[in-house]
Amino acid sequence: MNGTGNTHKRYGHGLVLGKFYPPHAGHHHLVRTAQARCERLTVLVCAASVESVPLADRVAWMREAHPGAEVVGAVDDIPVDLHDPAVWEAHMAVFRGAVPDPVDAVFTSEEYGTELARRFGAEEVCVDPARTRFPVSGTAVRADPAGCWQYLGPAVRAALARRVVVLGAESTGTTTLSQALAEHYRARGGVWAGTGWVAEYGRQYSEQKLAAARAADPAATWEDVSFTSEEFPLIARRQDEEEERAARTGSPVLFCDTDSFATGIWHERYVGGRNPEVERIAARQPRDLYLLTHHADVPFEDDGLRDGPHLRPWMTDRFSEELHRTGRRFLIVRGDRETRLKTAVAAVDELLDRGWHFTDPLPENR
Template identity: 80%
Template sequence: MTAHPAGSGRRHGHGLVLGKFYPPHAGHHHLVRTAQERCERLTVLVCAASVESVPLADRVAWMREAHPGARVVGAVDDIPVDLYDPAVWEAHMAVFRGAVGEPVDAVFTSEEYGSELARRFGAEEVLVDPARSLFPVSGTAVRADPVGTWEFLGPGVRAALTRRVVVLGAESTGTTTLSRALAAHYRGRGGIWARTGWVAEYGRRYSEEKLAALRAADPAADWADAEFASAEFPVIARRQDADEEAAARLGSPVLFCDTDSFATGIWHERYLGARSAEVEEIAACGPRRDLYLLTDHEGVPFEDDGLRDGPGLRPWMTGRFREELTRTGKRFLVVGGDRRERLETAVRAVDALLAEGWHFADPLPENKRGGTSMTAERR
């Protein structure tokens, strides 16, 4: 069938966009938006191979979030890639037809193989920006250099790739000071780093509100009158995770957090004398953290801000944080010294983390005879 450029204005009944979306980027989203404008209904088929390191479910979820008006379906396609073997083509088509489940009127694509794909679906091919002039990006480029292609990534992908650094420690050991300073340091690098996020400790706000409620009933109340119930800590942990996730979706490739839901478990132990299975489950199911910075209490004067119990518990809490970080196999570093020393130590650790880069498993190898590829750049 004859290929038509996307700007021809002709509308179609049921359109199809097919890709690996490994991971999805602005070029993919432009392709889908263009197809949606030209079709009464659109199916987006996400195909993933088992060897790839981004789960199919994540890619489907990202595409559904970005394109709520489209029908997004996923399929595992572990068939070898060879466009010059009719039997291989038909094996792929069996996967595609099974996932789509109904006739297709138009295939929207930017790939050379789009004409053959459309022909096998008995559909019209519609070309969308095959030169990549509007969005000069590809899945291959994103996998090779997420930082360099960050501006082309959507919120869900950014949240998945963001390196998350958590600063935790006992009371009055400088966690807020250090985490704020780290965020300011990386923002100062400019470019995409100017959007580096910082996540406040929700438990702090919760405590302020708790004390305010006590004083509304009794103006003479102070922090010693506050009592915590176990059920309050899961609320704090879930909100901390939610705030962190929201910040990761909008920021740079690194995010700094003043505590997290893992630390909430230690605070439960501090106030209730035992661990909370519910809080530990929340922390275990929460987002991946890449580095923990534990602020040492040694050499830091205790400052009573009205929401602290005193310096006596600081050594115990520092020890418990260290024990639990070690027990759970988390990557962590204890930072000590004055403010300047702590910031310099932390920056070196974060720079080392970022220098490790991002690692994606290679897609299935492909037969490149003649140069046409089932996993061409945009895919």
């Protein structure tokens, strides 16, 4: 039975099933509609092993977006054939294994909804099958995430945003370049107008330490401030938190003035040696491109939080060595401010032009 005509009928247990590869506004509209009409709603996320977005990520994204629903996941490596009863039964074995309780209504926007509901012994409820409310599909998102950005939720945006980190030694123009890049892409307008910029938390932390030192001794200078190894994981975690927050609300590209990976080099600079916890933190979130600001062509300026002009060549070398060692994609930028920005924009444009790669879902015979 098709439940399209009765928009007021309520159900006990509803089901929404999909790949959510990745989830978009149309999916969320479907789930919200089902939630409004069911006492209890299960969202079943089905992913094939060949697909490039892990099942666990999709389940987490849907749980975040719909905390009132029960979101479960299942691996379904069976190709779709809407005309083969044996294939249907194989799929249903997966579905029933993940959702063993009786289902009263299946909410769907897909052509297979009628048969899916019949096999669950449930009523079919069609929700915007023409996609007039949200003209988007998983296929469209995979083909052009930037073009579909407005239909993506915060968690998916954070996962897909291209993250570009500008890092370098003291007084080498990382803040200037990263802010200029963010302004350049905001000027494109449209979806790019929301391009984010993440400040260096370590600098804010340093300002607070200097202020605390001066509260105890008004004559204190930066030379009177010292760091312990335990402080650097705190800085790295906070840097990552700020980055993640910005990625969830920005455009398809995000610019960061340093990151948790760079915090490891600053640990060497102020404490000596590596900090394993900082390295673990830095490994959790991949970045797409690093721009290393060379110390040449930028005169050292002491702003009250710097004391190591002689260490700039060493730091440039250490950043380069660690970027190489860890296999991170990076580019060294040199020259005056205009040249650096031009070089950086070209590298970021190349990154964006490569687009996003999603492996194809399993073939479907409709």
